[in-house]
Amino acid sequence: MKPASFDYLRPATVADALAALAAGGDDARVIAGGQSLMPMLNMRLVQPRLLIDLGRLEELRTLRVEDGWLSVGAAVTQAEVLARRTLAQEVPLLAAALPWVGHFQTRNRGTLCGSVAHADPSAETPLCLVATGGEVVLRNLRRRRTVAAADFFLGPLTTVKAADEIVECIRFPLARPGSGHAFREQSMRHGDFAIAACAATVDGERASLAVGGVADRPTTRSWPLVAGGLPPDLDDALNAFAWDLGGDDDQHATARYRRDLVRRIGRTVLEEALSCRR
Ligand SMILES: Cc1cc2nc3c(=O)[nH]c(=O)nc-3n(C[C@H](O)[C@H](O)[C@H](O)COP(=O)(O)OP(=O)(O)OC[C@H]3O[C@@H](n4cnc5c(N)ncnc54)[C@H](O)[C@@H]3O)c2cc1C
Incomplete structure (x- = not known):
């Protein structure tokens, strides 16, 4: 597929880029790497009249x-x-x-x-x-x-x-001394968008889990450590978090499967983050 026609501007300064963006209003878009925008242009999901390229601005x-x-x-x-x-x-x-x-x-x-x-x-x-x-x-x-x-x-x-x-x-x-971090995700193939992604941090007296791919935006929950370890009722807490995230059935996975990933991968990354504190 081919995009609708547009003008292309490669400004020399950020100020020039911002001026063009302000003047272009809803008809203008910036482009950086183009790895999300180009497919959207090709499918004509967006049809800006002007593309302003930020990719070569040394200031950025x-x-x-x-x-x-x-x-x-x-x-x-x-x-x-x-x-x-x-x-x-x-x-x-x-x-x-x-x-x-x-x-x-x-x-x-x-x-x-x-x-x-x-x-x-x-x-x-x-x-x-x-x-x-x-x-x-x-x-x-x-x-x-x-x-x-x-x-x-x-x-x-x-x-x-x-x-x-x-x-x-x-x-x-910057990561604080004594903190621990772990990341895992489940996707159809490596390099595909995540069906569910879990990022855990253990810092000070708290453990936090952030989840992507389930709710409509990245969402975090945190719990106090108990005697330096994960809370004894962590499975219940993860189950409640998984239900609160919602999540829909789509062509990649059911909402039920996504909740299961949050429970299982969530526990795994929290344990990894706790054990790799520096
Ligand atoms: C085959 C393939 C696999 C991919 N897999 C993944 C994946 O697994 N995980 C993942 O996260 N991403 C994935 N991506 C997307 C990739 O990470 C994109 O690079 C990223 O989503 C957008 O960055 P970009 O610089 O390419 O932005 P662009 O495509 O240039 O722009 C994307 C949007 O952001 C706006 N924009 C860009 N930069 C700015 C800025 N500085 N200020 C304001 N607006 C801006 C644009 O106007 C546009 O609306 C994949 C892409 C491809 C093609």
Whole structure:
């Protein structure tokens, strides 16, 4: 299939990109890696008149630690983050989850910020951002604002981002000493979107589980540790969480199967996170 015709702009600066986005209104879209947007264009699910390419803006090619956060700019690809040698120490959950995002070919172009802006409920990057307590930095022509990841996602492909804003960068808090992290997912094949994905963190006196692919957005629940271990009624707690997540039957799995994955994978990753505390 072929997309409807559109104009293509490769701005020289972020300010130029934001000006074009503001002027274009609902007819304009930004494109980063194109790994989600191009299929949508080809299927004519979206038909913008103007595409504004963020992918080559050096200002957005930032990947650095600042003030206790790992900051990932909008032009940084999934492959570039995965190749960072210190990633497993800085954000171990992201290091564990990124290899599950698509394939190396798609990771060479796809960006973390694009995945967050796209807000697929099964995507691993939004899940990690919510699970770690990360932030989304939004920018338009007039201002910059920071939104907690837990407040950013509203539902499938829906966020609090306004049409004239870009995701300038996302920020993951650095893992604290003594914390433990684990990630697992179930998908039809490696590289497919998750049927259910579970990200666990054990930090201080609490254990947290974030789940993607079941509810309409990444969702977290946490429990106090009991005598340094997981709560004795964890199975009941996971069962209640699985039912609260809802989840629908679709062509990939039934809601019942998804609940079962939350119970089983949830327990596994919580145990792994507890046992690998550093
Ligand atoms: C074969 C295949 C398998 C895949 N498997 C997975 C998978 O298992 N897990 C997974 O999570 N993803 C998967 N993906 C999607 C992939 O991770 C995409 O890279 C990602 O969802 C979007 O990032 P992008 O940079 O390609 O964004 P684009 O496709 O360029 O854009 C996606 C959307 O976000 C908007 N956008 C992009 N960047 C910004 C920004 N900085 N500010 C504001 N809006 C922005 C665009 O306007 C568009 O609406 C797969 C893709 C393919 C083709």
